[in-house]
Amino acid sequence: MPDGPLLHLIEPASWRAALSEGVLRPPSLADVGFIHLSTPEQAHLPAERLFPGRRDLALLVVDPQRLRDPVRWEPGVPEDPASMRFPHLHGPLPTTAVTAVVPYRPPAPPVLPGPDDPLGRALALQLSVAVRRAADVRDVPGGVAVSDARFPRSRDDNRLLLSSPVDADTVEDTAAGMGWFARAATLRFPGADDVAHELAQRGWSVEEIVLMGRPATQVPGGERAEVVPQEVVHPLWERSWRELLGSGRDDVVAELVDREFRNDAVVAVTDVVVREEGLVVAAGQLRVDGGTAAVDSVLTDGAARGHGHAGAVLARILTLAADAGCDLVVLEAAGDDWPRHWYARAGFTELGSTWDVFAPAQTGANTDSSR
Template identity: 55%
Template sequence: MLLHLCTVEDWAHAERAGGVDPLPDVGFVHLSTPEQVHLPAQRLFAGRDDVLLLVVDPARLTDPVRFEPGVPGDPASMLFPHLYGRLPATAVVAVLLWEPDRRPPVPTADDAAGRYAALALSLPVRRAHACGDPVARRGAGWAVGSPDHPVSRDDNRLLLPVPVDAEAVLADAAPLVPTAAASVTWCWPGAPDDAARLAHDLERRGWRVGADRVLARAVPAAGEPTGPAELLAQREVHDLWADSWRELLPDDPAAIAQLVGREHRNDLALRVLDVGVREAGRVVAAGQLRVDGGTAAVESLQTATGHRGRGLAGAVLDRLLDEAAVAGCDLAVLEAAAEDWPRHWYARRGFVDVGVTRTATRTTTRTGQAGTSQASSR
């Protein structure tokens, strides 16, 4: 696999434009191997925390790649891959956070768990950068926060890309705990024992730990849309989202407004498509697709009360997979609660279990006492 360095803003623009264009002064896109990428990173992006590693599958490139000398100061024998043509967004199979002091594992195209982990751990950081929210390295992880959405677990959390012990987590997460819904998320492909041990240790210390199964499938070839699901403007889905949150938070309209209002933030970090089914002018089923290069994440698939059991969610999922194919994605990923029935529903639709992601939540009440609340459920 090859790597391309860019900023959060650069990748968001490239995703919408369909790829990265060659530099006009040299006629190629700079690439690196995993063993040499630290050299251009230190030269071009020293001291920055908004730098990404785009993982490029050479098999998906149609223009030539030539290995050529770098710049003066690089080892004389080292040759860098230069792509003489456009880098298609669909050739990017994962997006990693660049960390000068750590070499992240680089997933291959067929590593569904690794590709999912890259998206799950990098998107919250990329989203925070795109929104101008606080981002900080804390120990082995990344901390993000959203002052405008304090009840959102997704936007106020510590993200752990590598195994750590509970004591380190508690120290690194401490600045987040006063937030209404502080949380810690970890997803370590290939280290299930370490992940389970951290969950056990945090539970002993009073944190609530939930597990989701990571499911994945190859994206089928696109067909002509035939069902009732259609592309929607995101605002058209707001009422359905609000109704869903109202079932959990019946007495907290301010929290519901935050949880619905936060969703537009993803659009600033990657490409987002919303799909739904309308009946009598009202959206009664919907789902979201987040396109990140060649990876498509299915999110927020739901059906309104009173309309379930009629196949509407299946129609939405089919349309989401069609849109993933149109976008050039080869892999679809999603999370499903480990102990709930939807993961079996997804299995019948071709999704297979590839791993686990865990989130530990500890909230603080208005009186300053530690506790757990429904508002920390997402």
């Protein structure tokens, strides 16, 4: 039978529910005793039968070596070719066997990273989370545009995600046509640095985003970091955004804090903090998406820096990722800032880069947009 990954097509809400349970148990498991899987060459068949015309679905990339129950190759429906056999999992699907979750938006072929491809898995997570949480997703040259009118000044929620090569003119023209407060794009394709540098010459702001990864292992030193409900972190986030944006931006700060709930709607989010005298002074976030976890939003109050709080937060996050059964932890770090080197000392290695580009503010335009 074919080697390589197996796939399962799913609605994002069903995948999020499975992340909370740790296993996926679709109705077919009770009805016929197995879960329908497919090879990459077969995925279009269940899509056409079960979800005709749908382009908001996700493909779970399953590593067969991580399954506990047998996979049997059996006939599909009578309409399928007589010689075709489909992989059927005779038991629940552990979420940790899913090494990547990728958008399914035919006719564009999905990019399916292997379990031993940390860069591919990091890129898949970067794209998939943004697409799954977006209020609106549109096809554009080179990729997709994600938008959310609830957060108009969030460049993280209103941007182009370009995974296939395009030139600088295409980036400019496409971004200009979106009607956003700020024109923003993430360039994710080989050779994107050349396009980013050309945009920089045209006045765009350019930031290299270094993708980093390490194995998920239990790490000592996180005992004083605690898991909390996300609203406990809001005051720290508010202080951090005010420090960055300056005074008089309370409406922008409120929008940037309010947007954070959208992540837990698509991946399993855990917020970790350290307190000094009861006040939250450091925090970080773990996002689990099957066997891949991500570190995000690690920050420390200015007055509390130098006390090892961020290290305690990171140690607790890595331990939680290992406890959740993840094998890979990834993150994004600014290419020109010191945290990149701090993460390297914590065992993260550089996997590759993407490029965030932001158009210069137009006269009279709102300039409060933030990542």
